[in-house]
Amino acid sequence: xxxxxxxxxxxxxxxxxxxTELGTAEVLHGLDYQLEKGKVLAVVGESGCGKTVHALxxxxxxxxxxxxxxxxxxxxxxxxxxxxxxELRKLRGAKISMIFQDPMxxxxxxxxxxxxxxxxxxxxxxxxxxxxxxxxxxLLKKVGIPNAKERMKEYPFQFSGGQCQRIMIAxxxxxxxxxxxxxEPTTALDVTVxxxxxxxxxxxQTQNQMAAVxxxxxxxxxxxxxxxxxxxxxxxxxxxxxxxxxxxxxxHPYTQGLLCSLVSxxxxxxxxxxxxxxxxxxxQTLSGCPFAPRCPKACAKCHESLPPLFTxxxxxxxxxxxxxxA
Ligand SMILES: Nc1ncnc2c1ncn2[C@@H]1O[C@H](COP(=O)(O)OP(=O)(O)OP(=O)(O)O)[C@@H](O)[C@H]1O
Ligand SMILES: [Mg+2]
Numbered sequence: 001x002x003x004x005x006x007x008x009x010x011x012x013x014x015x016x017x018x019x020t021e022l023g024t025a026e027v028l029h030g031l032d033y034q035l036e037k038g039k040v041l042a043v044v045g046e047s048g049c050g051k052t053v054h055a056l057x058x059x060x061x062x063x064x065x066x067x068x069x070x071x072x073x074x075x076x077x078x079x080x081x082x083x084x085x086x087e088l089r090k091l092r093g094a095k096i097s098m099i100f101q102d103p104m105x106x107x108x109x110x111x112x113x114x115x116x117x118x119x120x121x122x123x124x125x126x127x128x129x130x131x132x133x134x135x136x137x138x139l140l141k142k143v144g145i146p147n148a149k150e151r152m153k154e155y156p157f158q159f160s161g162g163q164c165q166r167i168m169i170a171x172x173x174x175x176x177x178x179x180x181x182x183x184e185p186t187t188a189l190d191v192t193v194x195x196x197x198x199x200x201x202x203x204x205q206t207q208n209q210m211a212a213v214x215x216x217x218x219x220x221x222x223x224x225x226x227x228x229x230x231x232x233x234x235x236x237x238x239x240x241x242x243x244x245x246x247x248x249x250x251x252h253p254y255t256q257g258l259l260c261s262l263v264s265x266x267x268x269x270x271x272x273x274x275x276x277x278x279x280x281x282x283x284q285t286l287s288g289c290p291f292a293p294r295c296p297k298a299c300a301k302c303h304e305s306l307p308p309l310f311t312x313x314x315x316x317x318x319x320x321x322x323x324x325x326a
Contacts, residue, residue, distance in 0.1 A: 114152025
């Protein structure tokens with residue numbers, strides 16, 4: 001890998017397949033990106049495009065049947081895919097932390113929040129139980145839980161959805177990870193709470209100079225948090241650019257469609273046509289561009305062969321229409 005000092009994560013040609021009774025289906029078809037220290041990459045795309053599968057691959061925690069069939073994932077200089085299970089265990093949480101969409105599935109409902117947080121600290125840090133408890137209280141305060149000391153004794157059901165997500169963030173951050181992976185951390189929450197949680201993640205990320213991979217299907221919320229955006233479609237990266245560039249000059253018809261539907265919602269204008277049709281199903285064999293069947297600009301070539309990623313000034317786009325201009 002190239003040795004840029006501040007690269008904390010480098011994903012190279014990552015391919016993932018699922019083996020099921022119906023056969024083997026490739027769901028990620030060769031993903032490439034790198035993430036610098038202190039930067040936020042947003043991974044955006046419709047349901048089923050491979051966002052979560054990509055995130056789970058980063059920690060090698062794919063569900064059964066899932067397999068990384070190709071590629072490399074470097075954390076700093078280490079290839080995560082070649083680590084032993086003990087090395088991986090140390091990496092998870094301590095160096096790379098993940099928060100999920102629904103905190104209730106990650107918190108144990110029958111143990112107090114204090115016990116769970118203290119245990120997480122103790123699992124990775126050599127310290128006394130008393131000190132771990134003090135750390136847990138400090139973390140709860142930091143993520144904005146009032147009366148933190150008293151609330152350590154409470155169970156997850158005694159907290160609101162937004163507070164549970166704050167607790168998950170506290171857990172994810174307690175070991176000062178280098179990278180935070182947040183998979184749709186706010187979709188289960190109402191809009192005001194979503195904004196508060198995003199602000200919290202952004203503040204903590206900036207304070208700790210942490211890198212983050214922020215996964216969402218909602219392009220509108222990434223403008224304020226991301227430095228770079230990667231648009232996934234049907235398991236392919238179809239566009240990647242800085243957040244300013246992507247919002248001001250989207251090049252892929254899919255990204256343009258996503259942005260158009262945002263504008264129509266924001267300005268409460270007559271609704272612009274949403275992107276018609278559905279993304280390809282997992283395992284569906286397509287000879288051309290995965291977006292061609294839905295693309296208003298598709299030509300014959302788009303249906304025949306898969307475009308490569310064309311790059312110009314750091315802006316990557318997988319679209320034949322950009323061939324000459326790249
Ligand atoms: N356990 C599994 N077994 C078989 N296929 C799976 C499994 N998990 C995911 N897939 C397939 O992998 C593809 C990508 O799924 P993934 O969960 O990554 O989508 P996503 O982008 O996170 O969607 P969402 O926005 O709904 O969370 C889908 O086509 C899905 O059917
Ligand atoms: Mg998902």
